[in-house]
Amino acid sequence: MILIVDNYDSFTYNLYQLVDIAASGRFGEISVKRNDDPSLLSLPLSSLKAIIISPGPGRPEDTNLCPELIKKAQGILPILGVCLGHQLLGSLDGGNIVRAKSVLHGKTSLVHHRAEGLFEGLPSPFKAARYHSLCIEKDSLTNYTVTASTADGEIMAIAHRDFPSFGIQFHPESFLTEGGEILIGNFLAKL
Template sequence: MILVIDNYDSFTFNLVQYLGELRSDIHVVKNDELSFAEVEALHPTHMVISPGPGLPQKAGMSLKLIEHFYQKFPILGVCLGHQAMAMVFGGSLKQAPTLFHGKTSRIYHEGKGILKNVENPFCAMRYHSWIIDHEKPIHSDIETIAYTEDNIPMAIQHKKYFVFGVQFHPESILTPEGKKILKNFLEISYDKAHPLH
Protein backbone atom coordinates (compact mmCIF):
# COMPACT_ATOMS: atom_id res chain seq x y z
CA MET A 1 0.00 0.00 0.00
CA ILE A 2 1.20 3.50 -0.87
CA LEU A 3 0.74 5.97 1.99
CA VAL A 4 0.47 9.55 0.74
CA ILE A 5 0.97 12.31 3.30
CA ASP A 6 -1.12 15.27 2.18
CA ASN A 7 0.42 18.60 3.12
CA TYR A 8 -2.89 20.37 2.47
CA ASP A 9 -2.06 21.01 -1.17
CA SER A 10 -4.22 20.98 -4.30
CA PHE A 11 -1.49 19.11 -6.20
CA THR A 12 -1.91 16.09 -3.92
CA PHE A 13 -5.00 15.02 -5.88
CA ASN A 14 -3.04 15.03 -9.15
CA LEU A 15 -0.23 13.06 -7.53
CA VAL A 16 -2.67 10.47 -6.18
CA GLN A 17 -4.31 10.22 -9.61
CA TYR A 18 -0.94 9.48 -11.26
CA LEU A 19 -0.01 6.97 -8.57
CA GLY A 20 -3.44 5.37 -8.98
CA GLU A 21 -2.68 4.67 -12.63
CA LEU A 22 0.30 2.61 -11.45
CA ARG A 23 -1.12 1.01 -8.29
CA SER A 24 -4.63 0.83 -6.85
CA ASP A 25 -3.73 0.49 -3.16
CA ILE A 26 -3.35 4.11 -2.06
CA HIS A 27 -4.19 5.64 1.31
CA VAL A 28 -4.15 9.44 1.75
CA VAL A 29 -3.80 11.06 5.18
CA LYS A 30 -3.46 14.72 6.16
CA ASN A 31 -0.09 15.62 7.66
CA ASP A 32 -1.51 16.26 11.13
CA GLU A 33 -3.97 13.37 11.35
CA LEU A 34 -1.77 10.36 12.05
CA SER A 35 0.74 8.93 14.51
CA PHE A 36 3.71 6.59 14.14
CA ALA A 37 1.56 3.74 15.47
CA GLU A 38 -1.16 4.44 12.91
CA VAL A 39 1.39 4.41 10.09
CA GLU A 40 2.81 1.09 11.30
CA ALA A 41 -0.70 -0.39 11.50
CA LEU A 42 -1.24 0.45 7.82
CA HIS A 43 1.87 -1.55 6.77
CA PRO A 44 2.74 0.71 3.83
CA THR A 45 5.19 -0.48 1.19
CA HIS A 46 5.96 3.10 0.13
CA MET A 47 5.41 6.61 1.48
CA VAL A 48 5.02 9.80 -0.56
CA ILE A 49 5.29 13.22 1.08
CA SER A 50 3.22 15.61 -1.01
CA PRO A 51 3.83 19.19 -2.10
CA GLY A 52 2.42 21.91 0.11
CA PRO A 53 2.49 25.59 1.02
CA GLY A 54 5.06 27.20 3.27
CA LEU A 55 8.09 25.55 4.81
CA PRO A 56 8.68 21.96 6.01
CA GLN A 57 8.75 23.02 9.68
CA LYS A 58 5.04 23.80 9.41
CA ALA A 59 4.10 20.66 7.48
CA GLY A 60 2.58 18.68 10.35
CA MET A 61 4.27 15.32 10.91
CA SER A 62 6.15 15.30 7.59
CA LEU A 63 9.64 15.84 9.03
CA LYS A 64 9.10 13.39 11.88
CA LEU A 65 7.68 10.72 9.56
CA ILE A 66 10.74 10.85 7.32
CA GLU A 67 13.07 10.73 10.31
CA HIS A 68 11.23 7.80 11.89
CA PHE A 69 10.56 5.60 8.86
CA TYR A 70 13.31 6.22 6.30
CA GLN A 71 15.03 2.91 7.10
CA LYS A 72 11.78 0.90 6.94
CA PHE A 73 10.27 1.56 3.50
CA PRO A 74 11.02 3.74 0.46
CA ILE A 75 10.02 7.39 0.83
CA LEU A 76 9.59 9.99 -1.91
CA GLY A 77 9.27 13.68 -1.15
CA VAL A 78 7.77 15.97 -3.80
CA CYS A 79 8.49 19.73 -3.77
CA LEU A 80 7.84 20.57 -0.08
CA GLY A 81 8.46 16.89 0.65
CA HIS A 82 11.83 17.14 -1.12
CA GLN A 83 12.76 20.14 1.02
CA ALA A 84 11.69 18.23 4.12
CA MET A 85 14.02 15.37 3.12
CA ALA A 86 16.95 17.77 2.96
CA MET A 87 16.14 19.30 6.35
CA VAL A 88 15.86 15.91 8.06
CA PHE A 89 19.40 15.15 6.94
CA GLY A 90 20.90 18.45 8.04
CA GLY A 91 20.35 20.54 4.92
CA SER A 92 19.26 24.17 4.73
CA LEU A 93 16.85 26.03 2.49
CA LYS A 94 17.10 29.44 0.89
CA GLN A 95 14.85 31.50 -1.32
CA ALA A 96 15.22 30.71 -5.00
CA PRO A 97 16.92 33.42 -7.07
CA THR A 98 13.86 33.32 -9.33
CA LEU A 99 10.34 32.35 -8.31
CA PHE A 100 9.11 29.30 -10.18
CA HIS A 101 5.34 29.08 -10.13
CA GLY A 102 4.03 27.23 -13.15
CA LYS A 103 7.28 27.33 -15.11
CA THR A 104 9.20 24.50 -16.75
CA SER A 105 12.94 23.83 -16.69
CA ARG A 106 15.32 21.37 -18.26
CA ILE A 107 16.52 18.93 -15.61
CA TYR A 108 19.92 17.27 -15.94
CA HIS A 109 20.62 14.11 -13.98
CA GLU A 110 22.98 11.21 -13.35
CA GLY A 111 20.62 8.35 -14.18
CA LYS A 112 20.60 7.10 -10.58
CA GLY A 113 17.84 5.69 -8.40
CA ILE A 114 14.39 6.82 -9.49
CA LEU A 115 15.92 8.65 -12.47
CA LYS A 116 17.29 5.49 -14.05
CA ASN A 117 16.37 5.23 -17.76
CA VAL A 118 14.81 8.70 -17.69
CA GLU A 119 15.44 11.04 -20.61
CA ASN A 120 18.38 13.38 -19.99
CA PRO A 121 17.76 16.25 -19.85
CA PHE A 122 14.01 16.16 -19.34
CA CYS A 123 11.48 18.95 -19.00
CA ALA A 124 9.74 19.39 -15.64
CA MET A 125 7.15 21.67 -14.11
CA ARG A 126 8.22 23.71 -11.08
CA TYR A 127 6.12 25.50 -8.44
CA HIS A 128 8.37 26.75 -5.65
CA SER A 129 10.08 29.76 -4.13
CA TRP A 130 12.46 27.85 -1.82
CA ILE A 131 15.37 25.59 -2.78
CA ILE A 132 17.96 23.44 -1.05
CA ASP A 133 21.00 25.60 -0.30
CA HIS A 134 23.74 23.56 -1.98
CA GLU A 135 26.40 25.86 -0.53
CA LYS A 136 25.51 24.78 3.02
CA PRO A 137 26.48 21.41 4.55
CA ILE A 138 24.19 18.40 4.39
CA HIS A 139 24.67 14.82 5.62
CA SER A 140 27.36 13.04 3.62
CA ASP A 141 24.91 10.23 2.77
CA ILE A 142 22.70 12.64 0.80
CA GLU A 143 23.66 13.27 -2.80
CA THR A 144 22.22 15.54 -5.46
CA ILE A 145 21.29 13.45 -8.50
CA ALA A 146 19.55 16.11 -10.63
CA TYR A 147 19.94 19.84 -11.14
CA THR A 148 19.01 22.72 -13.43
CA GLU A 149 21.28 24.54 -15.87
CA ASP A 150 22.08 27.02 -13.09
CA ASN A 151 22.96 24.20 -10.66
CA ILE A 152 19.85 24.32 -8.45
CA PRO A 153 19.27 20.89 -6.84
CA MET A 154 16.24 19.22 -8.39
CA ALA A 155 16.52 15.70 -6.93
CA ILE A 156 18.33 14.09 -4.02
CA GLN A 157 18.73 10.58 -2.71
CA HIS A 158 20.22 8.80 0.28
CA LYS A 159 23.28 6.70 -0.54
CA LYS A 160 22.26 3.80 1.72
CA TYR A 161 18.47 3.92 2.03
CA PHE A 162 15.61 4.34 -0.42
CA VAL A 163 14.93 7.99 0.35
CA PHE A 164 14.36 10.33 -2.59
CA GLY A 165 13.27 13.92 -3.10
CA VAL A 166 12.28 15.80 -6.25
CA GLN A 167 11.84 19.57 -6.31
CA PHE A 168 9.79 19.47 -9.51
CA HIS A 169 6.26 18.09 -9.97
CA PRO A 170 6.26 14.60 -11.53
CA GLU A 171 2.45 14.58 -11.55
CA SER A 172 2.27 17.52 -13.97
CA ILE A 173 1.37 16.95 -17.61
CA LEU A 174 4.32 19.26 -18.36
CA THR A 175 6.70 16.73 -16.80
CA PRO A 176 6.51 14.07 -19.54
CA GLU A 177 8.88 11.72 -17.70
CA GLY A 178 6.98 12.09 -14.43
CA LYS A 179 5.04 8.85 -14.61
CA LYS A 180 8.21 6.90 -15.37
CA ILE A 181 9.89 8.47 -12.33
CA LEU A 182 6.96 7.48 -10.09
CA LYS A 183 6.96 3.98 -11.61
CA ASN A 184 10.69 3.67 -10.86
CA PHE A 185 9.99 4.65 -7.24
CA LEU A 186 7.20 2.11 -6.83
CA GLU A 187 9.39 -0.67 -8.21
CA ILE A 188 11.92 -0.11 -5.43
CA SER A 189 11.62 -2.28 -2.34
CA TYR A 190 13.76 -3.27 0.63
CA ASP A 191 12.62 -6.84 -0.10
CA LYS A 192 14.51 -6.76 -3.41
CA ALA A 193 18.09 -5.94 -4.26
CA HIS A 194 18.01 -2.52 -5.95
CA PRO A 195 21.34 -0.77 -6.46
CA LEU A 196 21.08 2.98 -6.00
CA HIS A 197 23.77 3.70 -8.60
Protein backbone atom coordinates in the same frame (compact mmCIF):
# COMPACT_ATOMS: atom_id res chain seq x y z
CA MET B 1 -0.61 0.15 1.20
CA ILE B 2 1.13 3.22 -0.19
CA LEU B 3 0.68 6.24 2.07
CA ILE B 4 0.57 9.73 0.58
CA VAL B 5 0.83 12.45 3.21
CA ASP B 6 -1.08 15.54 2.10
CA ASN B 7 0.54 18.83 3.07
CA TYR B 8 -2.71 20.66 2.28
CA ASP B 9 -1.80 21.01 -1.38
CA SER B 10 -4.08 21.29 -4.40
CA PHE B 11 -1.81 18.90 -6.35
CA THR B 12 -2.07 15.99 -3.89
CA TYR B 13 -4.83 14.16 -5.72
CA ASN B 14 -3.09 14.66 -9.07
CA LEU B 15 -0.11 12.93 -7.44
CA TYR B 16 -2.46 10.23 -6.11
CA GLN B 17 -3.78 9.61 -9.66
CA LEU B 18 -0.25 9.35 -11.07
CA VAL B 19 0.78 6.88 -8.34
CA ASP B 20 -2.41 4.88 -8.93
CA ILE B 21 -1.68 4.63 -12.67
CA ALA B 22 1.98 3.69 -12.13
CA ALA B 23 1.14 1.17 -9.38
CA SER B 24 -1.54 -0.61 -11.45
CA GLY B 25 -2.99 -2.14 -8.28
CA ARG B 26 0.24 -4.05 -7.48
CA PHE B 27 0.70 -2.56 -4.01
CA GLY B 28 -2.81 -2.59 -2.58
CA GLU B 29 -4.59 0.52 -1.42
CA ILE B 30 -3.23 4.03 -1.86
CA SER B 31 -4.22 6.05 1.19
CA VAL B 32 -4.10 9.85 1.54
CA LYS B 33 -3.87 11.36 5.03
CA ARG B 34 -3.41 14.99 6.01
CA ASN B 35 -0.12 15.96 7.68
CA ASP B 36 -1.87 16.68 11.00
CA ASP B 37 -3.86 13.44 11.17
CA PRO B 38 -2.86 11.79 14.50
CA SER B 39 -3.32 8.32 12.95
CA LEU B 40 -0.16 8.92 10.88
CA LEU B 41 2.00 8.05 13.85
CA SER B 42 -0.02 5.03 14.94
CA LEU B 43 -0.01 3.30 11.54
CA PRO B 44 2.07 0.13 11.81
CA LEU B 45 4.97 0.45 9.38
CA SER B 46 4.46 -3.22 8.50
CA SER B 47 1.15 -2.25 6.85
CA LEU B 48 2.89 0.18 4.48
CA LYS B 49 4.86 -0.40 1.30
CA ALA B 50 6.07 3.21 0.90
CA ILE B 51 5.49 6.80 2.00
CA ILE B 52 5.14 9.77 -0.33
CA ILE B 53 5.27 13.26 1.16
CA SER B 54 3.28 15.67 -1.01
CA PRO B 55 3.95 19.21 -2.12
CA GLY B 56 2.42 21.99 -0.07
CA PRO B 57 2.60 25.64 0.86
CA GLY B 58 5.07 27.01 3.37
CA ARG B 59 8.33 25.67 4.70
CA PRO B 60 9.43 22.24 5.98
CA GLU B 61 8.70 23.28 9.57
CA ASP B 62 5.02 23.73 8.56
CA THR B 63 4.53 20.02 7.81
CA ASN B 64 3.09 19.07 11.22
CA LEU B 65 3.61 15.31 11.86
CA CYS B 66 5.69 14.63 8.73
CA PRO B 67 9.13 14.96 10.39
CA GLU B 68 8.21 12.46 13.10
CA LEU B 69 6.77 10.03 10.53
CA ILE B 70 9.89 10.26 8.37
CA LYS B 71 12.20 9.68 11.35
CA LYS B 72 10.13 6.63 12.28
CA ALA B 73 10.14 5.17 8.74
CA GLN B 74 13.60 6.19 7.44
CA GLY B 75 15.63 3.11 6.59
CA ILE B 76 12.59 0.84 6.93
CA LEU B 77 10.35 2.02 4.08
CA PRO B 78 11.00 3.72 0.75
CA ILE B 79 10.20 7.44 1.02
CA LEU B 80 9.62 9.95 -1.76
CA GLY B 81 9.35 13.66 -1.01
CA VAL B 82 7.85 15.90 -3.70
CA CYS B 83 8.56 19.67 -3.69
CA LEU B 84 7.89 20.60 -0.03
CA GLY B 85 8.43 16.91 0.83
CA HIS B 86 11.82 17.08 -0.92
CA GLN B 87 12.74 20.19 1.08
CA LEU B 88 11.65 18.45 4.28
CA LEU B 89 13.95 15.47 3.61
CA GLY B 90 16.83 17.86 2.99
CA SER B 91 16.02 19.88 6.11
CA LEU B 92 15.89 16.77 8.31
CA ASP B 93 19.34 15.88 6.98
CA GLY B 94 20.69 19.24 8.13
CA GLY B 95 20.36 20.90 4.73
CA ASN B 96 19.67 24.61 4.56
CA ILE B 97 16.41 25.69 2.95
CA VAL B 98 16.98 28.96 1.13
CA ARG B 99 15.28 31.20 -1.44
CA ALA B 100 15.49 29.76 -4.94
CA LYS B 101 17.44 31.74 -7.53
CA SER B 102 14.13 32.34 -9.31
CA VAL B 103 10.58 32.01 -8.04
CA LEU B 104 8.93 29.57 -10.43
CA HIS B 105 5.24 28.73 -10.25
CA GLY B 106 3.86 26.79 -13.19
CA LYS B 107 7.08 27.17 -15.17
CA THR B 108 9.28 24.47 -16.67
CA SER B 109 13.01 23.99 -16.37
CA LEU B 110 15.35 21.49 -17.94
CA VAL B 111 16.45 18.90 -15.39
CA HIS B 112 19.85 17.28 -15.91
CA HIS B 113 20.65 13.85 -14.42
CA ARG B 114 22.75 10.70 -14.93
CA ALA B 115 19.89 8.40 -16.09
CA GLU B 116 20.05 6.20 -12.99
CA GLY B 117 17.79 5.51 -10.02
CA LEU B 118 14.55 7.46 -10.31
CA PHE B 119 15.70 8.87 -13.65
CA GLU B 120 16.40 5.59 -15.45
CA GLY B 121 14.72 5.68 -18.86
CA LEU B 122 14.30 9.47 -18.89
CA PRO B 123 16.18 11.73 -21.30
CA SER B 124 18.68 14.17 -19.87
CA PRO B 125 17.71 16.89 -19.78
CA PHE B 126 13.92 16.69 -19.60
CA LYS B 127 11.30 19.36 -18.93
CA ALA B 128 9.88 19.47 -15.42
CA ALA B 129 7.22 21.69 -13.85
CA ARG B 130 8.31 23.80 -10.91
CA TYR B 131 6.10 25.46 -8.30
CA HIS B 132 8.41 26.76 -5.58
CA SER B 133 10.27 29.71 -4.16
CA LEU B 134 12.51 27.75 -1.75
CA CYS B 135 15.14 25.10 -2.40
CA ILE B 136 17.85 23.08 -0.69
CA GLU B 137 21.13 24.97 -0.58
CA LYS B 138 23.87 23.36 -2.61
CA ASP B 139 26.55 21.55 -0.56
CA SER B 140 24.51 21.63 2.67
CA LEU B 141 23.43 17.96 2.77
CA THR B 142 25.11 15.26 4.84
CA ASN B 143 23.57 11.89 3.93
CA TYR B 144 21.96 12.70 0.59
CA THR B 145 23.59 13.06 -2.80
CA VAL B 146 22.33 15.36 -5.52
CA THR B 147 20.98 13.26 -8.39
CA ALA B 148 19.51 15.99 -10.62
CA SER B 149 19.85 19.73 -11.05
CA THR B 150 19.16 22.60 -13.40
CA ALA B 151 21.87 24.05 -15.64
CA ASP B 152 22.46 26.82 -13.08
CA GLY B 153 23.01 24.30 -10.25
CA GLU B 154 19.62 24.43 -8.48
CA ILE B 155 19.06 21.05 -6.77
CA MET B 156 16.17 19.19 -8.40
CA ALA B 157 16.58 15.74 -6.82
CA ILE B 158 18.36 13.97 -3.99
CA ALA B 159 18.87 10.34 -2.95
CA HIS B 160 19.93 9.04 0.47
CA ARG B 161 23.30 7.27 0.46
CA ASP B 162 22.12 4.34 2.59
CA PHE B 163 18.32 4.15 2.41
CA PRO B 164 15.66 4.19 -0.34
CA SER B 165 14.75 7.80 0.41
CA PHE B 166 14.41 10.29 -2.44
CA GLY B 167 13.38 13.89 -2.94
CA ILE B 168 12.35 15.70 -6.11
CA GLN B 169 11.86 19.46 -6.18
CA PHE B 170 9.70 19.45 -9.31
CA HIS B 171 6.17 18.07 -9.80
CA PRO B 172 6.04 14.69 -11.60
CA GLU B 173 2.23 14.81 -11.61
CA SER B 174 2.08 18.00 -13.70
CA PHE B 175 1.20 17.70 -17.38
CA LEU B 176 4.16 20.04 -17.94
CA THR B 177 6.61 17.39 -16.67
CA GLU B 178 7.94 14.90 -19.19
CA GLY B 179 8.10 11.30 -17.98
CA GLY B 180 6.41 11.75 -14.60
CA GLU B 181 4.86 8.29 -14.81
CA ILE B 182 8.27 6.75 -15.57
CA LEU B 183 9.82 8.49 -12.56
CA ILE B 184 7.04 7.32 -10.21
CA GLY B 185 7.31 3.83 -11.72
CA ASN B 186 11.04 3.84 -10.95
CA PHE B 187 10.27 4.78 -7.33
CA LEU B 188 7.67 2.00 -7.07
CA ALA B 189 10.24 -0.46 -8.47
CA LYS B 190 12.13 0.09 -5.18
CA LEU B 191 9.26 -1.54 -3.23
